[in-house]
Structure formats: structure tokens, C-alpha cells
Amino acid sequence: MVKENLVKDVVKEPYKYGFVTDIETEKIEKGLNEDIIKLISQKKEEPKFLLDFRLKAFKKWQKMKEPDWASLGYKKIDYQDIIYYSAPKQKEKISSLDEVDPKLLETFDKLGIPLTEQKKLSNVAVDAVFDSVSIATTFREELAEHGVIFCSISEAVKNHADLIEKYLGTVVPASDNYFAALNSAVFSDGSFVYIPKGVNCPMDLSSYFRINSGDSGQFERTLIIAEESSSVSYLEGCTAPMFDTNTLHAAVVELIALDDASIKYSTVQNWYAGDEEGIGGIFNFVTKRGKCLGKRSKISWSQVETGSAITWKYPSCLLLGEESVGEFYSVALTNNLQQADTGTKMIHIGPKTKSTIVSKGISAGNSKNSYRGLVKMGTKAKGSRNYSQCDSMLIGDQASANTFPYIKSQQPNSEIEHEASTCRISEDQLFYLQSRGIEFEESVSMMVSGFCRDVFNQLPMEFAAEADKLLALKLEGSVG
Amino acid sequence: MEIIEKIKKNKLVKNQTEIQKICLDKLQTSPLPNPKSELWRLSNKSKFSNFLDYSFNEKDGRFDTPYPKNSQNTIRLIIGENCDIQLIGKNYSIEQLSEYELHKYIKEQISCFDQNENWSDLLNLSLSCKKNILGLKINGSKIPPIEIFSHASSDSLNAKTLVIFLEKNCDIELLQVNLGKDNSSLSQSTFFFLEENSSLNHGVVSYGKKESNLLNSLNVIQQKNSEYNLGSLHFKFNYARFEINIKQSEGNAKTNIKGMQITKKDEQISTYTKINFYGPNGFLDQINKSLADDKSHAIFEGSIIVPKIAQKTDASQLSRNLLLSDLAQIDTKPQLEIIADDVQCKHGATISQLNEEELFYMRTRGITLAEANKLQLSSYFQEIISFIPISKDRWDLLDKLLNEN
Numbered sequence: 111m112v113k114e115n116l117v118k119d120v121v122k123e124p125y126k127y128g129f130v131t132d133i134e135t136e137k138i139e140k141g142l143n144e145d146i147i148k149l150i151s152q153k154k155e156e157p158k159f160l161l162d163f164r165l166k167a168f169k170k171w172q173k174m175k176e177p178d179w180a181s182l183g184y185k186k187i188d189y190q191d192i193i194y195y196s197a198p199k200q201k202e203k204i205s206s207l208d209e210v211d212p213k214l215l216e217t218f219d220k221l222g223i224p225l226t227e228q229k230k231l232s233n234v235a236v237d238a239v240f241d242s243v244s245i246a247t248t249f250r251e252e253l254a255e256h257g258v259i260f261c262s263i264s265e266a267v268k269n270h271a272d273l274i275e276k277y278l279g280t281v282v283p284a285s286d287n288y289f290a291a292l293n294s295a296v297f298s299d300g301s302f303v304y305i306p307k308g309v310n311c312p313m314d315l316s317s318y319f320r321i322n323s324g325d326s327g328q329f330e331r332t333l334i335i336a337e338e339s340s341s342v343s344y345l346e347g348c349t350a351p352m353f354d355t356n357t358l359h360a361a362v363v364e365l366i367a368l369d370d371a372s373i374k375y376s377t378v379q380n381w382y383a384g385d386e387e388g389i390g391g392i393f394n395f396v397t398k399r400g401k402c403l404g405k406r407s408k409i410s411w412s413q414v415e416t417g418s419a420i421t422w423k424y425p426s427c428l429l430l431g432e433e434s435v436g437e438f439y440s441v442a443l444t445n446n447l448q449q450a451d452t453g454t455k456m457i458h459i460g461p462k463t464k465s466t467i468v469s470k471g472i473s474a475g476n477s478k479n480s481y482r483g484l485v486k487m488g489t490k491a492k493g494s495r496n497y498s499q500c501d502s503m504l505i506g507d508q509a510s511a512n513t514f515p516y517i518k519s520q521q522p523n524s525e526i527e528h529e530a531s532t533c534r535i536s537e538d539q540l541f542y543l544q545s546r547g548i549e550f551e552e553s554v555s556m557m558v559s560g561f562c563r564d565v566f567n568q569l570p571m572e573f574a575a576e577a578d579k580l581l582a583l584k585l586e587g588s589v590g
Numbered sequence: 591m592e593i594i595e596k597i598k599k600n601k602l603v604k605n606q607t608e609i610q611k612i613c614l615d616k617l618q619t620s621p622l623p624n625p626k627s628e629l630w631r632l633s634n635k636s637k638f639s640n641f642l643d644y645s646f647n648e649k650d651g652r653f654d655t656p657y658p659k660n661s662q663n664t665i666r667l668i669i670g671e672n673c674d675i676q677l678i679g680k681n682y683s684i685e686q687l688s689e690y691e692l693h694k695y696i697k698e699q700i701s702c703f704d705q706n707e708n709w710s711d712l713l714n715l716s717l718s719c720k721k722n723i724l725g726l727k728i729n730g731s732k733i734p735p736i737e738i739f740s741h742a743s744s745d746s747l748n749a750k751t752l753v754i755f756l757e758k759n760c761d762i763e764l765l766q767v768n769l770g771k772d773n774s775s776l777s778q779s780t781f782f783f784l785e786e787n788s789s790l791n792h793g794v795v796s797y798g799k800k801e802s803n804l805l806n807s808l809n810v811i812q813q814k815n816s817e818y819n820l821g822s823l824h825f826k827f828n829y830a831r832f833e834i835n836i837k838q839s840e841g842n843a844k845t846n847i848k849g850m851q852i853t854k855k856d857e858q859i860s861t862y863t864k865i866n867f868y869g870p871n872g873f874l875d876q877i878n879k880s881l882a883d884d885k886s887h888a889i890f891e892g893s894i895i896v897p898k899i900a901q902k903t904d905a906s907q908l909s910r911n912l913l914l915s916d917l918a919q920i921d922t923k924p925q926l927e928i929i930a931d932d933v934q935c936k937h938g939a940t941i942s943q944l945n946e947e948e949l950f951y952m953r954t955r956g957i958t959l960a961e962a963n964k965l966q967l968s969s970y971f972q973e974i975i976s977f978i979p980i981s982k983d984r985w986d987l988l989d990k991l992l993n994e995n
Binding site: 487489502504505506507508509510511512513514515516517518519520521522523524525526527528529530531532533534 | 898901909911913914915916917918919920921922923924925926927928929930931932933934935936937938939940941942943
């Protein structure tokens with residue numbers, strides 16, 4: 111019993127990114143209607159096709175019903191009580207980082223995001239998004255030398271409208287689901303990446319999302335296009351201040367990989383999760399999908415989900431190209447009253463496609479952690495293979511872990527394997543580690559880290575270290 | 591509302607029993623299952639409405655039991671006939687449940703029905719007249735194996751209900767046979783109550799004929815230290831649903847399930863299982879196999895629910911599927927819902943075709959392709975068939991399955 115309590119104590123760790131930056135922001139009024147959408151579009155000086163795209167999505171959204179099939183419980187969201195555009199006030203055009211409001215730079219500094227010159231040594235190009243707009247993108251000149259386009263999506267709309275028009279909404283159509291339609295109507299900013307033919311992106315690209323105001327939702331959109339034989343590794347991080355209200359984050363991420371291209375998309379999600387009573391926190395309802403269009407293309411999702419009051423997302427792969435590969439590696443840690451319904455969809459359409467799913471869920475406190483995944487073999491997916499593994503670890507007897515794998519096959523010449531298990535921290539292993547002089551807290555942390563090892567191995571170096579630290583932080587605390 | 595009107599119009603149901611009335615009332619609030627719910631989402635709608643299309647019939651056609659009684663000491667019962675039973679042996683007794691006991695138990699069950707999950711039971715109980723409900727109370731040991739038949743009649747919809755109480759320390763083998771006829775629908779609901787220390791080896795063999803349909807629902811409640819073993823086989827139905835609902839009411843019980851469904855042509859056969867552990871130390875070992883050929887569709891959905899009270903539960907579920915044709919499809923969804931932390935739960939699922947390496951090996955040893963395929967299938971079937979408690983010489987299921995392939 112004592113041990114159980116210790117484990118429970120260990121998973122408590124205060125949220126350290128909960129500060130609010132006091133900065134003058136430009137907000138539009140609350141509510142959602144056609145005028146608001148026109149206003150957003152006007153503020154961003156968008157071409158007509160984009161405004162039409164938004165309005166069409168809005169019309170579809172109005173006809174849609176909020177889905178309720180997930181095993182999640184939350185208060186109904188009042189979509190008219192959200193500010194759909196909030197941006198820090200700044201000078202008209204920024205030519206260099208020196209012109210960015212120092213308070214903003216300070217905020218990102220506090221978060222450990224390398225925006226300023228002296229921190230650029232880490233060799234990661236960053237696009238920082240603050241509430242609704244992108245603040246700065248680093249390393250652009252260096253990337254441009256290789257022909258790589260890495261900028262905020264609003265800039266891309268102005269400078270590369272042809273690419274946006276060609277690809278936006280092709281992977282996640284506006285009518286895809288309720289939150290995707292909402293995002294398509296009101297998305298404010300996000301990142302755009304274009305890797306030209308034959309280019310291996312010379313450095314990791316990264317975007318950092320920060321929600322600052324408590325009453326505005328964040329609706330960003332990311333679009334990554336990898337042309338033939340190119341490759342890119344993209345990292346995404348997110349934090350938000352502590353408010354006692356719930357903030358909605360409904361993002362859309364679209365990836366497109368052409369012949370022989372490879373995209374690796376890694377997320378460390380650490381939005382504010384609400385307090386111990388479950389008050390406040392981010393509703394993280396995200397649609398992420400990649401399309402392996404080309405032959406031998408590859409899309410790999412890896413994610414570490416530790417934050418958000420509610421996480422509801424399924425990064426998916428549409429495997430169209432012959433011999434294309436989809437991967438999904440995920441660690442989801444829930445504590446207190448957090449809820450997560452997450453997993454992936456692997457849709458095998460082309461022949462000889464392969465997919466791997468490794469999902470690790472850790473639930474502690476009164477939290478609820480569900481894995482929900484779909485593996486589908488279409489009629490043409492001859493010679494395709496899937497392997498899925500979902501393991502859950504329960505800490506404490508109030509937490510719940512659910513597994514809902516949907517498996518559908520229409521192709522006899524394909525193989526699907528799925529396995530799932532549920533366990534708790536093994537008393538024997540704990541005893542062994544402690545008898546070797548390792549402290550209780552460290553033993554638990556080691557075992558959790560070992561449990562997640564398969565996933566951490568897939569993360570890029572910088573992130574693997576961060577993720578390990580993040581889990582350890584959540585697991586460290588009051589003990590010792 | 592059509593189905594309700596149909597039941598109401600039926601002259602024979604004029605003198606309804608109390609249970610029929612209760613169920614009919616419940617059905618009136620939701621006449622059809624919610625097609626969007628997980629349990630009915632994949633169900634073929636036209637096949638399902640075809641199930642309900644047949645006119646309701648309480649009178650049974652002539653029924654000749656297959657394989658007439660041989661010298662073996664077996665008790666054979668046919669639901670709808672000879673329901674007046676009182677068998678008392680040296681070590682055992684099999685008695686009919688009194689109407690009071692039967693109604694009391696069924697009413698208790700209905701009170702915890704979920705409109706959607708137990709729709710098949712509601713339909714069954716609103717149709718089943720007194721004659722077609724067989725209620726038995728069994729106690730003792732060294733009981734001869736029991737065979738119970740439910741059969742459909744051509745061009746009609748029949749409903750049969752079976753309720754069995756197994757008293758303390760009782761130990762039996764029971765084979766339930768559901769037989770379809772040409773163009774028929776059969777609704778079969780079964781309720782078992784296993785008291786402490788009792789053990790039931792249960793076999794369910796359902797086989798249909800041309801265009802026959804089946805809604806087969808099985809509800810089992812297990813008290814502590816009871817053991818329930820189920821071996822089931824469903825084949826040759828145009829449309830069949832097998833719904834299994836098992837409750838370990840106090841935990842500390844054992845459940846083993848081995849089921850198989852075989853679909854061909856454009857058939858659809860589905861199995862839905864829900865296992866609830868309401869106490870600690872429960873045990874479950876489940877395997878479900880599907881084989882889908884031609885244009886058919888096989889479905890398996892299994893859920894294991896382990897609430898906080900069910901510590902030290904050990905549950906495993908495996909879904910193994912063979913997809914043999916380009917036009918066939920298989921859906922499988924094994925799921926776990928766990929709140930207790932000190933448990934061992936696992937599930938697995940595979941979908942593939944027959945192993946080519948095995949095939950190649952056998953061919954190199956001079957075995958013809960057809961023979962080799964047969965061998966592979968027989969090994970696939972054998973695991974399930976050997977678990978069904980039946981007399982081998984009478985029900986040679988393996989032979990039946992292989993020779994019809």
C-alpha cells in the first residue's frame with residue numbers, strides 16, 4: 111500500500127510552462143460567423159481562393175454535428191465564446207529578429223526555444239507561433255540555399271500561392287470531420303515546408319506553438335510537401351499558460367510524400383493539462399494525416415503526449431504508393447483527470463505497403479487513456495503487412511486504460527498482426543532495483559523510461575532527450 | 591415499427607404472457623437496434639431486414655432429429671416439443687423450472703437489459719410463447735450428456751428460448767444445436783446461471799441451409815468457483831449473429847471460449863462477445879477464428895471489461911482470421927477496457943491467408959494442392975472442434991466442414 115501511494119506521489123509534478131506573457135495583443139471579437147472569417151482572411155491579405163476555401167468549410171461545418179463517439183467526457187464547447195484571431199501587436203514588417211518584441215523573445219527563451227542568434231548554434235530551424243500568428247522563422251537563408259521553403263503558412267499563401275492552392279486540403283479535406291472543418295474555416299497560421307526534388311533537408315525543422323491568451327482558440331495548419339527523393343525531419347512542440355478555463359486547440363497537419371520521399375514528424379505535446387481537480391487545460395482536438403502518394407515513400411509519426419486536459423487525435427497514413435511505408439510511435443502519459451483518446455489509422459491502398467504501430471500508454475491518477483486504431487487493407491493492397499503493438503501501464507487503481515483496435519481486411523494476400531497488453535509497475539523489478547541501491551523514485555522513472563524505450567528510440571536526438579526529461583519530470587516530485 | 595405491428599397482428603400472440611408484454615413494451619420504445627452503434631454498425635442492413643421479413647410462426651413443422659438416437663446414453667431435448675421433463679437418476683436430477691421460477695428469473699434479466707445490446711433477447715422474448723421456452727434446473731453429477739435442438743421452419747420466423755440453472759457442484763456436458771431450414775429465420779436466446787462450484791462444458795453448433803438466418807444470443811452468469819467452457823461453430827447461414835454476454839458476478843470464476851465462424855458465398859456471420867468481471871481473480875481464455883471465402887463477410891467484436899473491483903484478473907483474447915478470397919472481407923475488433931491496475935490482460939489479432947511455406951513443403955512431399963489445403967484447414971478447425979463436447983461418431987463436424995469445402 112505504501113508503495114502504491116509513493117508511485118502516485120511520484121507522478122505529480124507542477125506545470126512549469128504555466129506563465130502568461132504580458133504583451134499587447136490584437137484580438138477580434140468573440141464568435142464565429144461569415145463576417146469573422148472574412149475579417150481573418152482580410153487581416154491576412156489572402157487571395158480569393160483561400161477565402162472561398164474557408165467559407166466553403168464554414169458552410170460544411172455548420173451542417174455537421176460535434177462527434178461524441180470517443181470515450182471522453184467534457185463540457186459542451188460554446189463555439190461562439192471563442193476568439194478566433196489573436197496576434198501580438200508588432201511593427202508592420204519584420205526584417206530581422208532584432209525587430210521582434212523583446213518580450214516575445216523572452217517568452218520563447220523561457221521555454222527554451224532557440225530563436226535568438228546566440229542560440230542558433232543548436233542547428234534546428236524554428237518557426238515560432240504565438241497565439242494565432244507566426245512570430246519568427248529562423249535559418250531561412252541557409253535553407254533557401256538548398257531550395258527548401260520553410261515559412262509560416264500566411265507567408266506561403268503570399269509567396270507560394272500555387273503550391274498552397276495545389277495541396278491545401280488534399281489530405282484532410284475541409285469536410286473530413288467536425289474539427290477539421292472548423293480549422294479549415296478559421297485557421298490563422300502555422301508552418302509550411304516544401305522540400306524540392308532530391309534534397310535531404312540539411313537540418314531538422316521545428317515549429318513551436320504557444321497559446322498565450324486564455325479566451326482565444328488556436329487553429330493552426332501545417333502543410334509539408336516532400337518532392338521526389340527528398341527527406342525531412344520535422345519537430346513540433348507546444349505549451350500554454352495556466353488558465354482555469356478550457357482552451358480549444360484544433361489543428362490540422364497535412365503531409366505529402368512523393369516517390370522515394372520520406373517525412374519524419376515528431377511531436378512533444380505539453381499543453382497545460384489543467385489542475386488536479388481537472389479545472390482548466392487545453393482541449394487538443396487535432397487532425398493529422400499523411401499521404402504516401404509516391405512509390406517507396408515513407409511517413410513516420412512519433413509523438414510524446416503528456417499535456418492537454420483532453421487529447422483526441424489520430425495521426426494517420428494513407429498508403430497509396432507501391433511499397434510505401436507508414437509508421438506510428440507514440441507514448442501517451444495521462445495523470446490526474448486528463449483524458450486521452452489517441453491512436454492511428456493505417457489505410458493500406460497500394461500494393462506491398464507496410465505499416466508499424468507501437469503505442470505505449472501510461473495512465474496514473476484518475477485519468478483515462480484509450481488507444482483507438484484502425485488498420486485497413488483495401489482490395490488492391492496485395493502483399494501488404496501491418497504490425498501493431500499497444501501496451502498500457504496502469505499506475506494506481508483509479509486510472510483506466512482502454513484499447514480499441516479496428517481491423518479490417520479485404521485482401522487475402524496481406525497480413526495483419528496486432529497485440530496488446532496491460533500491466534502495472536512490476537513489484538519484482540522495483541524490488542530488484544531498490545535492492546541494488548537505486549532509489550524508489552529513480553527506479554520508477556527507469557522502468558517507465560524502459561517501457562517507452564521503443565518509442566524514444568524513434569525520436570530525433572534533441573527530442574528524445576527532452577521527452578525522457580519530460581516524463582522523468584512528471585514522475586519526479588514529492589518523493590525524496 | 592413494422593416488427594411490432596407484425597407481432598401484434600399475430601393471432602397466436604393474443605393471449606400474451608406477462609414477459610411477452612414487458613418485452614413488447616420495451617421494443618416499442620426502440621423498435622430496431624441503432625444501426626450506428628458499434629454492435630450493429632457492420633451488420634448488413636438488407637440481410638437484417640430479410641431476417642425480419644418472414645412471417646412469425648409458433649407452430650413448428652415436422653422435425654426429424656438428425657442422427658437418430660443410438661445406443662449411447664444421451665438425453666435429447668427439442669425446444670417446442672416434449673417440454674414436460676422430469677429425469678431423476680441415481681446421482682442427478684433434471685427438472686423443469688416452475689413457471690414462477692422461470693418468470694422471476696427472466697424478469698430479473700430483462701430489468702438489466704440494455705435496449706441496444708440485448709435487442710436480440712427482447713425480440714426473442716417478445717416472440718417466444720410458453721411452449722417455446724424450455725427452462726431446466728439441473729443438479730448432481732455423472733449426468734449423461736445432453737443435446738438440445740432448436741430448429742426453424744421453412745418460410746417463417748421462429749423464436750426459441752432456453753433457460754438453465756446449474757445448481758451447486760453440478761457438472762454437465764451440453765450440446766446445443768441450432769438448425770436452419772430453407773428460407774427461414776431463427777431467433778434463439780439462451781440463459782445460463784451457474785451456481786458455485788458448478789461446471790458446464792457447452793457446445794453450440796449452428797448450421798443453416800439455403801437462405802437461412804439466425805440471431806443467437808447467449809447470456810451466462812457465473813458465480814464464484816464455477817467453470818464455463820464454450821466451444822461454438824457457426825456456418826452456412828445467409829446471415830447470422832452470435833452474441834455472447836458473460837458475467838462473472840463475483841469473480842473467482844473460469845471462462846474458456848473457443849469459437850469459429852465460416853462464411854462463404856455472400857454470407858455474413860458475426861460474433862460479438864462481452865465479458866464482464868465483477869469480482870477479483872477472474873480468468874478468461876478466449877479464441878475466435880473466422881474463415882471468409884467467396885464474397886462473404888466475417889465479423890468479430892470482443893470486449894473485456896475489468897472494473898476496479900476485479901483485481902488480479904487474468905484475461906486473454908485472440909482473434910485469428912483466414913481470408914481466402916479477393917472479394918471476401920473480415921472485420922475484427924478485440925477490445926480491452928481496464929480500470930483495475932493489478933491485472934494481466936492481453937489480446938491479439940491476426941488476419942492472413944493459408945501459410946504458403948507449409949503448402950510448399952507439403953507439395954514437395956507429393957501431396958496434391960487440394961489435399962494440402964485440406965490438411966491446413968483441418969489443423970485450423972481442429973483446435974475449435976475438439977473443444978466442442980459432442981459424440982464424435984454422430985457429429986463428425988470436421989468431416990462435414992472439409993468435405994463441403
